[in-house]
Amino acid sequence: MIPQRTATSSTLTLYVNDTAHTVTADHRTTLLDVLREHLDLTGTKKGCDHGQCGACTVLVEGRRANSCLLLAVAHDGAHLTTVEGLGDEGRPHPLQEAFHERDAFQCGYCTPGQIVSGVGMLCEAAEGHPSHVTPREVLERATGAPAELDRDEIRERMSGNICRCGAYPYIVRALEDVRHEVTRADGPARASGGGREVPA
Numbered sequence: 001m002i003p004q005r006t007a008t009s010s011t012l013t014l015y016v017n018d019t020a021h022t023v024t025a026d027h028r029t030t031l032l033d034v035l036r037e038h039l040d041l042t043g044t045k046k047g048c049d050h051g052q053c054g055a056c057t058v059l060v061e062g063r064r065a066n067s068c069l070l071l072a073v074a075h076d077g078a079h080l081t082t083v084e085g086l087g088d089e090g091r092p093h094p095l096q097e098a099f100h101e102r103d104a105f106q107c108g109y110c111t112p113g114q115i116v117s118g119v120g121m122l123c124e125a126a127e128g129h130p131s132h133v134t135p136r137e138v139l140e141r142a143t144g145a146p147a148e149l150d151r152d153e154i155r156e157r158m159s160g161n162i163c164r165c166g167a168y169p170y171i172v173r174a175l176e177d178v179r180h181e182v183t184r185a186d187g188p189a190r191a192s193g194g195g196r197e198v199p200a
């Protein structure tokens with residue numbers, strides 16, 4: 001869609017959790033503010049608003065991104081996944097279940113960002129993307145095989161998500177629980193995990 005523009009605003013369409021939303025937003029509006037203020041999707045949290053904490057993590061075309069750093073006007077036509085699109089109370093995502101079972105939160109403010117980032121991270125690893133701590137011999141083999149996620153790998157790959165309550169040990173355990181189950185960065189109907197049936 002071609003955005004309708006004024007000097008200071010544009011009309012754009014975002015596909016959020018498989019639903020199209022057309023909004024008119026000031027050019028300075030971030031994706032985070034469109035989600036929260038225009039679409040009432042408040043699961044995505046505003047922590048620092050400066051790209052430092054990861055509370056605002058969403059998936060943009062399946063990749064992790066800090067939505068506080070992205071201008072909405074630059075993402076007309078983009079497909080986003082927010083925590084609301086991963087699962088809900090009736091049918092939680094396997095990683096949401098693991099967070100619950102492992103008690104991987106206290107105040108819960110960072111939790112949506114941790115979970116969305118965790119899903120993105122597990123998919124990146126499943127696709128064979130290395131991290132800063134991936135051993136040299138693995139990099140040299142460059143097979144493209146799924147990355148083996150030990151605790152160092154998980155900590156490094158989740159280092160963009162800060163938890164002020166210090167729930168890190170339990171967050172790592174929750175991610176360990178589902179590290180071989182989550183391979184697709186989309187919602188509960190299609191997420192692979194927990195021995196569930198995966199509808200077409």
Ligand code: FES
Nearest residue numbers: 047048049054068
């Ligand atoms: S609110 Fe975006 S990184 Fe902190």
Ligand code: FES
Nearest residue numbers: 106108163164165
């Ligand atoms: S659970 Fe409180 S900031 Fe992470």
